[in-house]
Amino acid sequence: MKSFIFNNVFLKNAYTCVGPVEGKGPLKNYFNKIYDDLYLGQKCWEDAESKLLKEAILGVINKSDEEIDLIVSGDLINQNAVSSYAIKDLNIPYIGAFGACSTMILSMIIGANIIESKNAKNVICATSSHNCTSERQFRNPTEYGGGKPKTATFTVTGGVACQLSEKGLIKITRATVGKIFDSTLNNPLDMGSAMAPAACETLLEHLRDFNLESNYYDLILTGDLSDMGFKIVKDILTEQKVFNANYYDAGLMVYDIKSQKVFSGGSGCACIGVVSMGYIKFLLENKKLKRVLLIGTGALMNQMSVNQKKTITSIAHAIALEGVEI
């Protein structure tokens, strides 16, 4: 078995902040802070994203009674630069992680292992994304007057951080690190379809490794598979006879897809981040959910690989959160 077991790791504090579009979405009451301005008063979008991430990290530091030993963070921007500039003044050791849009879950898996190994007591795991930094980096220049297909997603503007600790009311019980899946697709405007099989592989591996039925979890939540990828996952799970999964995707929760102009749903590192550390954490704390499996999904390509017509490789990492009986 290659999946991970944690005996001494808990999710404690979390903090989420989002931009104007997310702040008008169905989960608006579950975020700690909503910014009306995509620039957040900064000079450029990259600085705005760094500010979102720093706000989230400081939000957790302010909530915490303990000293933070380590930050694990990453983002979509080249060389994780948003994380570097967000964290540089905090004087806390920093591990950079990269899993594209699965980075929040990957950061939590790395952080959980370091607590489990007794090398840290309190670790902040964090990530961010920003609609405009992603558009600029991945989809600029756009063709003159060019529209987007309905398979495209809308990058969530948000920063999210959580504190993993040796004590808490939500236990981190298990994790499965994903294998890289070659989607054989190469349309960067349909990453949901490219990532959906990776999510299924990781979920099925997780269930096999722990000999669990899919309905063991009250909720299985993928990160940002879009309307397209969500349907593919449901089809694969039906085909694989995983009938009982209560399965949903964070990118379909963070926006009202019918009324907000977000194509086929939300995406980006912050997507599963703000949904899970805002809304899902609330449901776990209030016993509306007892066991949740978060599956972060990431497309591991870059602009150069798209230009070189390479197929999109993808990955999915899973982590299980369970409410503790008191």
Next chain:
Amino acid sequence: MKSFIFNNVFLKNAYTCVGPVEGKGPLKNYFNKIYDDLYLGQKCWEDAESKLLKEAILGVINKSDEEIDLIVSGDLINQNAVSSYAIKDLNIPYIGAFGACSTMILSMIIGANIIESKNAKNVICATSSHNCTSERQFRNPTEYGGGKPKTATFTVTGGVACQLSEKGLIKITRATVGKIFDSTLNNPLDMGSAMAPAACETLLEHLRDFNLESNYYDLILTGDLSDMGFKIVKDILTEQKVFNANYYDAGLMVYDIKSQKVFSGGSGCACIGVVSMGYIKFLLENKKLKRVLLIGTGALMNQMSVNQKKTITSIAHAIALEGVEI
């Protein structure tokens, strides 16, 4: 104390492969494979770098009697794409790490914690860099006829992988995860000077945390500080009264700086990687060295942040290797 202690982690197998310039350097006899062609028979430099990394990982897999549970890897190329394409067909769970040129040491620290937490028995930690992928990504377009200042470094073309395990003849004893240091400098052609203070901070923190004298280690080796950064580190260590350090930099070992046209030394993720997993591992195994502290150094900027005139943030991660008495 924020540094890490490992009780059950060992460095077992390693494999290094390099390009033509490194293959003519002073350490040529300590690499497993030397390629004469920068393309390695591939269609583009990015594929060549992926091949170097995959060769190194397969080299370790072939040497190993055990099943590999996990690969931790990262590289300099946007979104760690070189690692993704190198690892995609190996069917092994993958954690993406990013620490710029400190990535080899960061990967080893993450891998060591996962073994220490008992969640894996055999982890491959890997990285790569390629002179031409770095030049294309970070320094293209160059000005017409533009030369480089003597502070510039020469990115090492190489792939490196090692196997961390529960048994072995070289013990991973300690590690210190670095904090991000704002160099206040912004010359991307003098990254040695920008990273040198980060290396000193991590070294001094490491010595303080474990109450060690600097001469506890037979060798303290930084990653790629260049001739410039090397001198700065020596000055700071003298100022801080760390007199006894047997200190050197991998970027000054991998090339003959006087005869090879490499500006002020080697750099890139593979620099400390191929030097430590080739030459230093050999010296440890043959009892020429007993205790070594590797300090990987990384400049955490990207092209956009350079264009935005941001100062260069840097980081250094340290890991200690000690020969086991039989």
